[in-house]
Amino acid sequence: MKQPAIIVPEGLHEVLLHACCAPCSSAIVEWLVQHDIKPTIFYYNPNIFPREEYEIRKNESKRHAESLGLKWIDGDYDHAQWQQDVCGLEGEPERGKRCELCFTLRLTVAAKKAKELGLQYFTTTLASSRWKSLEQIERAGHLAEQTVKETTFWTQNWRKGGLYERRNQLLKEYNFYNQQYCGCEFSQRNKS
Numbered sequence: 490m491k492q493p494a495i496i497v498p499e500g501l502h503e504v505l506l507h508a509c510c511a512p513c514s515s516a517i518v519e520w521l522v523q524h525d526i527k528p529t530i531f532y533y534n535p536n537i538f539p540r541e542e543y544e545i546r547k548n549e550s551k552r553h554a555e556s557l558g559l560k561w562i563d564g565d566y567d568h569a570q571w572q573q574d575v576c577g578l579e580g581e582p583e584r585g586k587r588c589e590l591c592f593t594l595r596l597t598v599a600a601k602k603a604k605e606l607g608l609q610y611f612t613t614t615l616a617s618s619r620w621k622s623l624e625q626i627e628r629a630g631h632l633a634e635q636t637v638k639e640t641t642f643w644t645q646n647w648r649k650g651g652l653y654e655r656r657n658q659l660l661k662e663y664n665f666y667n668q669q670y671c672g673c674e675f676s677q678r679n680k681s
Contacts, residue, residue: 498643501526503526503528503529504528504608504643505531505606506521506613507611507615508613510665515663517647520650528559529606530559530561531564531603532563533564533595534547536595536673540568553663571591581675592630593629596629596633597636599633600633604638610642611640612643617652619653620671627642
């Protein structure tokens with residue numbers, strides 16, 4: 490069954506793109522630019538551990554954005570606060586309650602940043618990963634837009650339309666660092 494085309498809300502010309510990493514952003518950014526939508530890339534991922542891993546992913550994201558002349562914003566890295574926020578959910582499986590809370594926390598900060606910048610729409614590269622639950626990401630995005638008035642979460646399955654395959658091509662073209670786990674110490678533990 491053929492998946493429907495990506496649906497662009499009427500009047501959308503700029504969007505805040507919450508980016509988890511350069512590989513996942515690359516095909517999305519390319520698609521946005523090709524469709525005359527200017528992305529502002531917001532790198533906000535306090536879940537990533539250890540700090541060295543965070544810095545590698547952050548620098549790759551920044552390198553990618555700068556190579557395209559796009560605005561790139563570094564969110565704060567406060568892993569200790571993130572750990573407090575997910576306290577009690579450490580034993581949850583991937584795609585469990587911890588992940589949904591993590592998405593909600595990050596997308597709420599993204600919505601706040603969008604509003605601060607005067608952008609109505611925000612979306613996320615999290616919806617490009619086959620390892621993530623699209624339903625959880627959608628719920629998190631809609632909770633964020635309800636929390637931050639005058640923002641709209643652009644719900645999008647960024648896996649379709651050949652974007653996942655294009656991501657893999659761009660990963661090689663840019664020689665991106667390609668991480669092997671979601672980012673948090675709990676996903677790393679579950680990987681081994």
